Structures are given as structure tokens and as C-alpha cells.
Amino acid sequence: MALRNILDHNDPDSDVRLRKVSRPVTEFNERLWTLLDDMYETMIHDGVGLAAPQVGVLRRAVVIDVGDGKHELVNPKIVSQEGDQYGSEGCLSIPGEYGMVHRPQKVTIQAQDRYGKPFELTAEDFFAVACCHELDHLDGVLYIDKADRMLTPEELEEA
């Protein structure tokens, strides 16, 4: 496993890549497994989720761990959602900033595992936020596009 470089939205060339729509994963091979392993190792100390485009790979794969273990979602799709929650979000591609975002309270997702096997997952509360945030990355969407305001430096100090 190896750490990968995370694209930073503040760098114009990186931002162009973060804004692209990722393509579906079609090959469930060693290359994908290495990518997923590297993504998890890259994100686990500082974040709760990472999408492949954040490490420069425009493929539809994300890893998430909100404290209950590793979730790998390949070619994920939200098939239903309900409720609303509102809270602060950050992103490893937007260092040092946080913004307030509305998200569904609960989402059901269909995805494939690293071997291509389909499964369905229901996520609630913060896990649902993480899923929505990471899936947005696959369509070139960042949370700052959806935030109704960013936290001020004073608020960040208090947090």
C-alpha cells in the first residue's frame, strides 16, 4: 500500500480534474484493489472518506470509514433518500475549510464491492452525509457548491 497525493481544489489544474465526471469501473482487478487500499491508507488518519478522483483517478469508486469500519463502494448510486439534516462538512481536497450543508438524513445506495458483486447499503446520520459527499465527488461536485455558508475563522476556533 502507498499514500497517494490528494488533489487540492486551491490549485487550478487540480480543480479542473476534481470537476470532471468519473467513469464507471469496468475491471475488478488488482489495479482496482491497490487503488482502494491506497485510498483507504491515504484518508484514514485525517478523513472519513475519499473518492478516486481526489487522487487523480477518474473512476467511480469511494472509500468511507466514519468509525464503524471500512466501506468500499464501486459504481455507487443513490436509489432512495429521505429526511433532511444540516451540519458542517470539510473535504481533504479543501484543506482548513468547513461549510454548512443540507443532506438527506437517510440514503439507500446500490453499489458493487471490489470483486464486482452488487450490494445494497442503507446509511443514516453522519454516515449518510459521508456517502452523499463522496458520491458527489464522482460527478465533479464539491460540498462548497452546496454549502449555504462557510464557517468563519472564529467559528473554526471554537470548534
Ligand code: NI
Ligand atoms: Ni471531499
